[in-house]
Amino acid sequence: MDLFRSDPVAQPLAARLRPANLDEYVGQEHLLARGKPLREALEAGALHSMIFWGPPGVGKTTLARLLAQFCDAHFETVSAVLAGVKEIRHAVEIAKQQAGQYGRRTILFVDEVHRFNKSQQDAFLPYVEDGTLIFIGATTENPSFELNNALLSRARVYVLKSLDEAALRKLVNRALTEERGLGKRQLRVGDEAFQMLMAAADGDGRRMLNFLENASDLAEDGGEIAVELLQSLLGDSRRRFDKGGEAFYDQISALHKSVRGSNPDGALYWFARMLDGGCDPLYIARRVVRMASEDIGNADPRALSLCLAAWDVQERLGSPEGELAVAQAITYLACAPKSNAVYMGFKTALREAGEHGSLEVPLHLRNAPTKLMKQLGYGDEYRYAHDEPDAYAAGEDYFPDNLEPRHYYQPVPRGLELKIGEKLKHLAELDRNSPRQRRKP
CATH class of the missing domain: 1.20.272.10 (Zinc Finger, Delta Prime; domain 3)
Known part of the structure; x- marks a missing residue:
């Protein structure tokens, strides 16, 4: 039974052109070419749990199916969008039956695995650990952020890349020449039209074939797919940009x-x-x-x-x-001249504010709007800077009593901060020469 073409009449072009074996698979030469890591593991019979990480339309699902076919393994698939623990347990039971009755290994393919929560990911870990299942997950998101460490430690991550021009040309040529594609219609695609299709597809093979099929529906048999036709169909086709992804x-x-x-x-x-x-x-x-x-x-x-x-x-x-x-x-x-002095100083101040807790404001820095507050010493010995020489109260202390003064802000010698740094150095010199001593708590 063909895994890919159960009803060729009803299937879209992208489904009809799914490769029947690894040699027909387009793209990902960095993994599947002779001598590359995944190809060597397969040829050695070392099938293992893995995660396919890559953008849409680069063949993650197709590759998983081909690996099962290559290794004569039973193939079970669940979608993380629709499935839950119940579906995972059902897949485990099937895997046990396949192993007991036929001696076959089972690949469990989880599409969009990043949508599984932690408990769902944990549900199939024991069966991956004991070999009941060979797990293959597909994700468009960074596995480091989306998958738990226990799963990552049991699976090898393979990065799948967007399809380049050569791979997309192979897809289009196959679509135009193979009978299961559009071969019977003898359609042609010129260089300019191909460039338009490739730009709209943006490395997504499935998207490329969908655009081509839509255009072929409006083209005459034996003719060339016109640039004008593609312009009207493609419109403002956006590049790949997944907000939040x-x-x-x-x-x-x-x-x-x-x-x-x-x-x-x-x-x-x-x-x-x-x-x-x-x-x-x-x-x-x-x-x-x-x-x-x-x-x-x-x-x-x-x-x-x-x-x-x-x-x-x-x-x-x-x-x-x-x-x-x-x-x-x-x-x-x-x-502009660059400085991260404010950014770094603010980060350090935030960290220290959290580390030292709720240190009280020293009395001399507190306002005294009431008689009681004045009696308690609020605002005593505060020095009003405008009344001081150069409007600077040299030697004054603005930190809590139990915290030594800090220098969070360190201006860089660029742009206006060059002048700011010079001023702060001058003020620091005034502080050093001031007879004022730090208040004791």
Whole structure:
């Protein structure tokens, strides 16, 4: 019985073209070419539990089925979206029957395994441990974040990559020439049309074949699929951008690091990529404001004002005017002098505030709005800085009595912070020469 083609008439093109063996499988040469790790393990008969991590449409499910076929193993599949512990136990019973009656191993394939919670993941661990099941999970999300350590320690992670141009060309050629594809219709796809399909597919083989099938439904047999036809079908096909998923955080990370690295061109590229993928420009505007404080800080305080203005323009005008303002802010940040002194000082202050607990405010720093408070010594010996020479109370102490003064903020010798650093050094010298002594608790 063919695992892939039970009803070829009703199946979409992508399903009809599923490979019948590993030699027909397209892509992932880094895993399956001769001498590569997964291929060697299979040829040695060392079938093991594994996790396929990769974007949609690169052949994770197909590869799992082919591995079962290659190793003559029974194949059971559950979807983490629909299944629960009950379905896992049912799969375990089938695996025990297969082993007892036929001496066959069973592969349990869990699609979108990252959607299983911890208790569901734990449910099949004992059966993976004792060999009842060979587990194969598929996920588009980073396994390090989505799967528990017990499962990760029992399975090898294989990273599947987006299909490149050569792999996508193979798919299209097979679709146009094989009888189970569109071969009977003798359709043709020119270079320009293929480039359009490839750009719209964005490394997703299933998406590519779906686009091709939709176009073929409107094309005449024996003819060429026209560029104009594809333009009307594809419209504004977005690149891969899963908000909240791995691609989302990878791209915002790349944008932030390009700004921090003073590379305006890289920053503009990742900004454009995120917009092209459908990201909300307001989200990027908010993140850009964060970059202004984290990576530029007081080296150029104008950066924060410019970013807030860009955010305001995006909210008021929308696209495309707002996006241009955000692009202006991004390039300004990338070219501005860099300082993380505020960011690092604030982090350290937050950590120490948590470590030292609720230390009381010293009496001299407290307000005394009532007579009782004055009698208790609130505000005694407080020095009003404006009444001091150069408006600075040299030697004054602004920390709790039980905490030695700290220097959280360390300006960098760049931009405006160069001047700020010089001033703080001058004030520190005044403190050292002051006769005032630190108050005792």
